[in-house]
Amino acid sequence: MKPLFRKVQIMPEQSFSTNKDIVPYFYNHWHYHPEIEIVYIYEGTGTLLVGNGVKNYRENDLIIIGANVPHFFRSDPKYFEANTSLLSKSSVIHFNPAFWGDGFMQIPETIQLNELFQRARRGLMIGGNRKEEIAELMSQMPNVLGIDKIIQLLKILSFIAQAEEVTEISKSEFDVSLDEHNTRRIDQIYSFSLNNFTREITLEEVAEVANISVNSFCRYFKTHTRKTYFQFLQELRIGHACKLLAGEKLSISQVAFESGFNNLSHFNRSFKTIMQMKPQAYQKLYKR
Secondary structure, three states, X not given: OOOEEOOOOOOOOOOOEEEEEEEOOOOOOOEEOOOEEEEEEEEOOEEEEEOOEEEEEOOOOEEEEOOOXXXXXXXXXXXXXXXXXXXXXXXXXXXXXXXXOHHHHOOHHHHHHHXXXXXXXXXXXXXXXXXXXXXXXXXXXXXXXXXXXXXXXXXXXXXXXXXXXXXXXXXXXOOOXXXXXXXXXXXXXXHHHHHHOOOOOOHHHHHHHHOOOHHHHHHHXXXXXXXXXXXXXXXXXXXXXXXXXXHOOOOHHHHHHHOOOOOHHHXXXXXXXXXXXXXXXXXXXXXX
């Protein structure tokens, strides 16, 4: 279940990469790279997979993903429609955590940075009252030169490290295997699941996508993600339900059906297990 290695382009005269991306949809393959990634979403909605965790992303989300941690940004289906005018916009920073040297990371003043880099191995969504300030600093980065660019990166990392509102995305740290066998398998499984989760999916179907037997698939998925396939599928469906509850004028039963549940009581139980509240409470809380 190895993700794809993605080469981050860093110019020879630069130590790290800073970009403003304006694209139809974000890079939507299961991949990893040795650089830590900081992303601020200006426009765009979709599903974010980091390690074995699933979260929705939307405008004004700030995310930091650790070095060599596999992840997957999947824009919502509306971004893939023909003739759509929708765009996905973000500021992105990629930097190798060792680019300033081992000595720098061993001084007392960088203890907080080391702790942040370790926590980022689970993928972090950052909130708090400094998020907009961080977004502004990130938007300026492509135009900042010399030592000021290093100082600005340290300021961004300092603000993130001190954030009081932090949500972990992955349930555990996720190590990349160096085995090159079937490098695209998990990418195919995730893509299939994201395209089809609103209908009934059988293990036979997804095992065929993975090109292995049902029994082998169940062991394979559980070994590498530490959850069953149907637990993962349930998280996708509940995540979609949260979007519908937040943005659509639908009844709870309609939300359940649109999210791939054909039984309302099963939907209610699943929602409460994952979100720690009933769908009605989530809807009221979000609107308030």
